[in-house]
Amino acid sequence: MRFCPYAQRTRLFLAAKGIEHETINIHLKQKPKWFLLEKNPVGKVPVLEKDGEMVFESLVCNEYLDHAYPEHCLTPRDPVEKMRQTMLLSVFDQMVMSHYYSYLRASQTGDYSALSKKFGFGLQHLEKALTEPFFGGNQPGALDYNLWPWFERFSTIPNRSEELSERRVPRLAAWMERMLEQPAVKACYMPYELYSQFVTSFAAGDPDYDAGLG
Ligand SMILES: N[C@@H](CCC(=O)N[C@@H](CS)C(=O)NCC(=O)O)C(=O)O
CATH class of the missing domain: 1.20.1050.10 (Glutathione S-transferase Yfyf (Class Pi); Chain A, domain 2)
Incomplete structure (x- = not known):
């Protein structure tokens, strides 16, 4: 989800560590069945998938990235x-x-x-x-x-x-x-105007997850 601050946490880690990846955004009001059945039973983003393993919860995802890709470790070792x-x-x-x-x-x-x-x-x-x-x-x-x-x-x-x-x-x-x-x-920057457009649609009960995509 492009506007999720938790997903942004993990996108920031991926960018800072230079990890190649593919991003799949989902509609959180119409979650695909495969997401709940195969990715995260709790139904929240972010989720990382690597070699068939699923990792969810932003902080767990980020700690996982530091373990799996230790080159530029962001988590303190001390x-x-x-x-x-x-x-x-x-x-x-x-x-x-x-x-x-x-x-x-x-x-x-x-x-x-x-x-x-x-x-x-x-x-x-x-x-x-x-x-x-x-x-x-x-x-x-x-x-x-x-x-x-x-x-x-x-x-x-x-x-x-x-x-x-x-x-x-x-x-x-x-x-x-x-x-x-x-x-x-x-x-990973999201301009405030775009974010605000999304928040307004969210508050009105019809979140526009594609806001700004034209
Ligand atoms: N504690 C979770 C929170 C994640 C979260 O709340 N994500 C929201 C989007 S910003 C979500 O997926 N909401 C969907 C839902 O609650 O059904 C984390 O750190 O990953």
Whole structure:
């Protein structure tokens, strides 16, 4: 699904690691039977298929890619660093990503006053943890790519909230600019106008999975 942030996580890994692959997008409101029967019983994307083996759940897919294609490993080998990244992702999931759709709705009116306080706290936690150019050090690593799909949307939303301003999160704001320059990010980039077109059709109950394809 071209607009899925979880699938984008895995596309980012594939691009960053330079792994040749074929992409098959499916209509999530009219899932093909073969998808549920043979690929993922839960019916969600992304799914990776290699030599008849299926891998689903974006984070599992990405860890699998690092094991199966160890050349440019994005996941930290150091157990302490790996654990730190897993915990930061969990903070992001619970405090930022979980409020993403309320954020999107608020961005349409510019009134973020009802947005959960957790959103800002979660961002501040990530801001403090970002002590180098990227979460992965001098180059983007697993955490950078796993966070990016939501930040790509934040970075292009026309009305950004104060919580995401350069004043409140200067390191994250600079990181977003650096991420936008990464070849893998450019290769998987979805312009906000297109994404917004899809979200509008989704909210109206008839998601246009082919938006922008003409
Ligand atoms: N935890 C899953 C979430 C994946 C997910 O929610 N994908 C959505 C599209 S963005 C999906 O496939 N939805 C179809 C459905 O729920 O039926 C992951 O990380 O891969």
